[in-house]
Amino acid sequence: MSIDVSHVAKLANLKLSEEEENKFEKQLEEVLGYVEKLKEIDTSGTEETSQVTGLQNVTREDIAQGCEITQEEAISASKSTHNGLFKVKGILPNE
């Protein structure tokens, strides 16, 4: 099973060096080779299980309940803030 590591790394927003790409390619292909064995088992007629609780539509009343933390606390762990907001790199080109 071959995996395009540089493509997957891009999808996963991970920057890898060429050395890392080679190392991971080998390791990931080994794991994929192992999990391939699921092909052998017959699952025709079997439903998927995505969760084991059987719960559905767990909701509460749509009434504002206030916030556990203040705006200040909410941004307190960030390394890049401005005026009480998270500051990020621009994504739109400047005019």
Added chain:
Amino acid sequence: MNNLTIKQSLDKLSKKEISSVELTKSCLEQIKKHNPEINAFITVDEAGALEQAESADKLASQGEAWEAKPLLGIPVAVKDIFLTKGLKTTAASKVLEDYIPQYDATVVKKLKDAGAVIVGKTNLDAWAHGSSGENSDFGKTLNPWNKEYVPGGSSSGSAASLAANMCLASTGTDTGGSIRLPASFTNVVGLKPTYGRVSRYGIVAMASSLDSIGHFTKTVEDSALFLNVTAGRDPLDATTPDVEIPDYTKDIKKGVKGLRLGIAKEYFGEGLDKEIKEKALQAVKKLEKLGAIIQEISLPATGHAIACYYIIQPSEVSSNLARYDGIRYGNDRSAFGDEAKRRIMLGTYTLSAGYYDAYYKKAMKVRTLIKQDFERAFDPSMDGVDAIITPVSPTLPWKLGEKINDPLKMYLSDIFTVTANLAGIPGLSVPAGFVNNLPVGIQILGPQFSEKLLFQIGHAHEQETMFYKQTPNL
């Protein structure tokens, strides 16, 4: 004093024979002495712990405090994947190396409300990715029983700190065996509750449909006491069903007479170390001697469980770790370690267009088969059993460094534990003896929400064998 169990300590505290400050200091002393070598803790909160202990003693002096606060004055350690307000929480990763949470996990809040004294945050495989304790960005944790060996993971520090008597209980998470495996490697009791029995709110998510929140204790009765505090529906975690919380300590001494215990042939075949097989079968014999009826059963999908797990889990991991972009908290994604990167990429691949059907969708169907295996095994109308006894690890604890360069080999250590997570059922790992002075455990599996029964069986085995009375030579 730090060698006491929770039950013994509560007795002495309520009789004023000891104080919480003395008990806490005794744990902190042990940590000071041995943690530099064992590396069970990432953060030790000495000042905070003593403050909590003092206020516990104050409350205790006002009488009947233990009715409302069942863990009043008891020093506990918290796996560093649970958010603790104001106390650094890292998930053992450089990404969160300086993260100070703004709120407590629900379980942390419950422990604090119950009067527990939190001594510190324990080491783990970063992001809970691992089975040995070697994947931490803050150094590996050693097994107190033999420092050349792994303590098991991912809750490595929680198991090691308890085994080394640095605390009286510790919290953990179990997504594929991360409580049960280290418990079996360190001669302590490890509970993986039913999925949804304990709230996941405020705990760094690994695989959201598999993560179970549990704990480590020295005895089975202590484990039941602890679950009384942590169990329950949480409006902040929509996957916690509204199931009644029994008193888990009630009926714990009932014994196993007449209980039907299943031995699944798929868990005792090839790949199981013969010495572990011997210990596990000895445990079964003891339970039979105590009146249990042993029945051979079959769980046919067992052989595909690891492949199923190592598709579903990394898929969910890749989604849960997408939030770590260094914007709202932590450092950017270049700070991820190798194992995290591997699992993120594996998951991204298996969920990507063109591969989703072959991998993730297929794995979800195999998951149904595994779930159905257990439903059949426990079904009374199908000659079912009350609980199932299996080994926890296919091998003895291995030496540090032995499997670290072979990710797949490391993954295969989970073959007996992942099934419980896939099916959402509870599992209790209890000490079953020693081989070459290394601990071996067995696990007791039951239907969803059958923790009370698991404690009953575990307690019977424990009282018959008393393995918990042995402590490591540090």
